[in-house]
Amino acid sequence: MTGIVAAPLLRSPKAILFDLDGTLVDSAPDIAAAVNELLATRGLPPLSLSDIKSMIGDGVRKLIERAFAASGTPLSATELDQAHETMKPIYLRHVTDLATLMPGVRETLAHFHMAGIAMGVVTNKPQLAARQVLLHFGLTEFFGVIVGGDAVSHQKPAPDGLLMALDRLHAKPGDALMVGDSIADAGAARAAGMSVALVRGGYTQVPLEEIGADLVCDSMLELPAALQELSTAA
Known part of the structure; x- marks a missing residue:
């Protein structure tokens, strides 16, 4: 186990929110x-797959912008x-063909x-694509x-999605943990007033130790024990 910082509100979360791409599912292919x-x-x-991995994490629109820039053809607004708009149906055709669960999920x-x-x-x-992935792997339950x-209105690293999810789960930010793989997840959690755990193996280009999470795990399997x-150290 690595990078544990004993933040009091992290010890016994009543709710846990998870990122999807790079955290629960290796969807990069x-x-x-x-x-x-x-x-x-x-x-x-x-x-290349490695190039596209480096572009994942800030939503589809940003992904497209980065891909065209990397291809030497930057796009106007x-x-x-x-x-x-062209990407929307294409994206939905490539949701679960090659994706696999991350270890221990x-x-x-x-x-x-x-x-x-x-x-x-x-x-x-996108919401529909996320549901398709989770249904495919039998995780929706x-x-x-x-x-x-x-x-x-505002995607991660803004806190909007996290706060919406906590509201629907009837949980308070101080009682909740965000689990992700990137600086966007950490930023959203901090902005929402939540603790954050990061798991290796995702798509971040920033070393996890430099992001400032409460907890860094080598795999999802480490998270419960961490x-x-x-909790026992409290």
């Missing part, structure tokens, strides 16, 4: 397929709007579910709420 199909409609060559969710902890998903991925990026360690 599907996202890359969608991006490259979009680029192909404009006669542009495909980008109007062109970005048009590309975003099902076991960890089952653990928290059995412990009676309320759980939700807050993602910058664990979550009392799913908030997609198009369900709020929280228990904090």
